[in-house]
Amino acid sequence: MNRIHIAAGHDRRLRAGHPWVFSNEIGLIEGQPAPGDAVAVHGPRGDCLGTGYYNPHSLIAVRMLSPQREDIDSATFFHQRIAQALAYRRALYGDLDGVRLVYGESDFLPGLVVDLYGSVLSLQFLTLGMERRRDAILEVLLDLLRPEAVVARNDVGVRELEGLPQNIEVLRGTLPAEVIVGENGLRFAVDILGGQKTGHFLDQKENHQALRQRVEGGRVLDLFCYSGAWGVHAAHYGASEVLGIDISKGALALAQRNAELNGFAERCRFTQGDVFEVLRDLAAAGERFDTIVLDPPAFVKSKKRLAEAVRGYLTINRRAMDLLAPGGFLLTCSCSYHMERELFLDTLRQAAHKAGRSLRLIEVRGQALDHPVLLACPETDYLKCVILQAV
Incomplete structure (x- = not known):
């Protein structure tokens, strides 16, 4: 097996259990590993730190699969x-x-x-x-x-x-x-070939349960609703009316199908629109909602665009807060790793100040348990779901 030697002073993170070796951390390569080949990774003192696979064309040059020398091709x-x-x-x-x-x-x-x-x-x-x-x-x-x-x-x-x-x-x-899966006692059709991610947002399934006892008898606004999972759960937990907004016609058709599958078609309405514009129009019309779910796609694709993303989160949350009825709940999410938890919370504080609203921080939740966080690899901890209540 070819060997990668970590440069002096660059092995601390790897020894702590992080599974990546960046290209600028490599001091010496023994042999001629081809892209994708298994390599044994050694520290500056020559001790073996484990086995990974190599790609010289990626910023992450080695990704570790084992903390020991092991045949990772078997x-x-x-x-x-x-x-x-x-x-x-x-x-x-x-x-x-x-x-x-x-x-x-x-x-x-x-x-x-x-x-x-x-x-x-x-x-x-x-x-x-x-x-x-x-x-x-x-x-x-x-x-x-x-x-x-x-x-x-x-x-x-x-x-x-x-x-x-x-x-x-x-x-x-x-x-x-048709592919249908169960979630929290409900049924959802999944668009395997054309849906977002791999077809369904599996990482939110435990957060959907947070709607229980927070929506009964109320009006619910589900923003970036995709296949309607939040909205259908809201109806299941007793919401009197659900309005879902998404830009994609395909997503809206899937959301309507999921409402029908669960017997909530009469209480769920899904409408096409740009969420930023819809929020402005709803505010101008004097609309108010008892619960608002804000689950946008990742605004932060890279750290270089973080400032731009923060502005987006600030705007969209401020507009959502404008629509909250007194005592109402806002469940707002970020699925961007670069939007760290404290930065997201600070952005929400700024949004509340700009909206002139006082809100309680009820809970901060993360991704579902089948998306476990590796403690040594903070990049695996990406989803924030913050629950606020207007006072």
């Missing part, structure tokens, strides 16, 4: 890793239906995402190292789960940073005419 290795990830989810949820089975670095499989929707697997191979091991991973998943179909949702920009094309393809089997 079927046994992937079988053990994926079986461990499955065991963790089964202990959490029992039956596996709509669940993230593998979450990259947090399951010591950096660059791999595996989501299960009923009998269908939706995969993302985000790095060259995982792309090269696709067949081995696929065989393990087929053996462990026996899915009806397997889809690769490789339509993500991060692949381009690894020198990989974006694409969507059915790798095995035939997709059912």
